[in-house]
Amino acid sequence: MSDWTDCLDFGVSIAKQAAEIVLAAFQLQKEVQLKSSPADLVTETDQRVEKILISAIRDRYPLHRFIGEESVAAGERVDLSNDPTWIIDPIDGTVNFVHRFPFVAISIAFTAKKQTEFGIVYSLVEDKLFHAQRGKGAFLNGEKLQASGQKDISRCVVVTEIGAERDDLALSTMTSNIFRLLQLPVHGVRALGTAAVDMCQVATGGADAYYHIGMHCWDIAASAIIVQEAGGVVMDTDGSEFDMMSRRVIAASSTAVANSIAQVVQAFPCRRDDED
Numbered sequence: 001m002s003d004w005t006d007c008l009d010f011g012v013s014i015a016k017q018a019a020e021i022v023l024a025a026f027q028l029q030k031e032v033q034l035k036s037s038p039a040d041l042v043t044e045t046d047q048r049v050e051k052i053l054i055s056a057i058r059d060r061y062p063l064h065r066f067i068g069e070e071s072v073a074a075g076e077r078v079d080l081s082n083d084p085t086w087i088i089d090p091i092d093g094t095v096n097f098v099h100r101f102p103f104v105a106i107s108i109a110f111t112a113k114k115q116t117e118f119g120i121v122y123s124l125v126e127d128k129l130f131h132a133q134r135g136k137g138a139f140l141n142g143e144k145l146q147a148s149g150q151k152d153i154s155r156c157v158v159v160t161e162i163g164a165e166r167d168d169l170a171l172s173t174m175t176s177n178i179f180r181l182l183q184l185p186v187h188g189v190r191a192l193g194t195a196a197v198d199m200c201q202v203a204t205g206g207a208d209a210y211y212h213i214g215m216h217c218w219d220i221a222a223s224a225i226i227v228q229e230a231g232g233v234v235m236d237t238d239g240s241e242f243d244m245m246s247r248r249v250i251a252a253s254s255t256a257v258a259n260s261i262a263q264v265v266q267a268f269p270c271r272r273d274d275e276d
C-alpha cells in the first residue's frame with residue numbers, strides 16, 4: 001500500500017517551482033479583484049499559480065482530484081471524496097501579497113479516503129518550507145518540529161486573524177473573541193495574515209495556539225497535519241473533532257490549551273465549504 005511519499009516529494013518540488021513565480025511578482029504592482037468581501041482578494045498570480053500546480057499534478061497523477069481556492073471561486077464544487085485529492089491554496093495571504101507584507105505561503109494538502117496524508121506550507125519570502133506526513137513527524141527546512149507542550153493558557157501566545165468575513169456579526173464576534181482571549185489572560189495575541197503560516201507557528205513552538213473562524217479548508221488543511229505531527233492538537237472551536245470543512249479551528253500545544261480557548265470563543269454562522 002502506498003505511503004504517498006512520491007506524491008509528497010512531487011508536491012514539494014512543484015511548490016518550490018511555483019514559489020519562484022510568486023516571488024517574482026511579489027515586488028510588482030498587482031491588479032486586484034474583490035471576491036466575497038473587501039478583504040477577500042485575488043490577483044492574476046493566484047489564478048495562474050493554481051492552474052500551473054493543478055496541471056503539473058494532473059499530468060503526473062491523472063486520476064487524482066483537486067480542491068483549489070481559485071477553482072472554487074470560479075464555480076467548482078468542494079467535493080472531498082475517497083479519491084486521492086490535492087487541496088491547494090496558491091497564495092495564502094493574498095492581502096499580504098498585494099501589500100508586500102512578507103508572509104505569503106503556498107499551501108498544499110493531500111488526502112486519501114478523506115484522511116490527510118501530508119501537508120506542505122511554503123512561506124516563501126522567509127524561505128521556510130514546512131511539511132508533515134501522517135505518522136512521520138513535522139519538519140521545517142528538514143529540521144524536526146515540536147510544539148511547545150504548554151498546558152497553561154495564561155502562559156500562551158495565541159495567533160489569530162480577524163479574517164475576510166466583514167459583516168457586522170462576524171466583525172463583532174471576532175473582535176470580542178480577541179478581547180476574551182486577552183482577558184483569560186494570555187501573554188499575547190499575534191497575526192501574520194496567513195492562516196497557513198499562523199498555524200505553523202504552533203508546530204514550531206513559537207506560538208502555543210492558533211484559533212480562527214471563517215477561513216476555508218485550503219487555508220488550513222496542510223497546516224493542521226503539520227501541527228498534529230509536531231505533537232499539537234487540532235479541534236473545532238466548539239471543542240468537537242476537527243472538521244476541515246466547518247470553517248472553524250483551534251490548533252494548540254495541548255488539549256488543555258485548546259479547551260481553554262474553546263470555552264471562551266464564540267462562533268458566528270459560516271456556510272460550510274462542502275455545502276451545496
Ligand code: IPD
Nearest residue numbers: 092093094161163193194195215
Ligand atoms: C486568508 C488568509 C487569512 C485568513 C482568511 C483567509 P487567502 O486566505 O489565510 O489569514 O484570515 O480567513 O481567507 O484568501 O489569503 O488565501
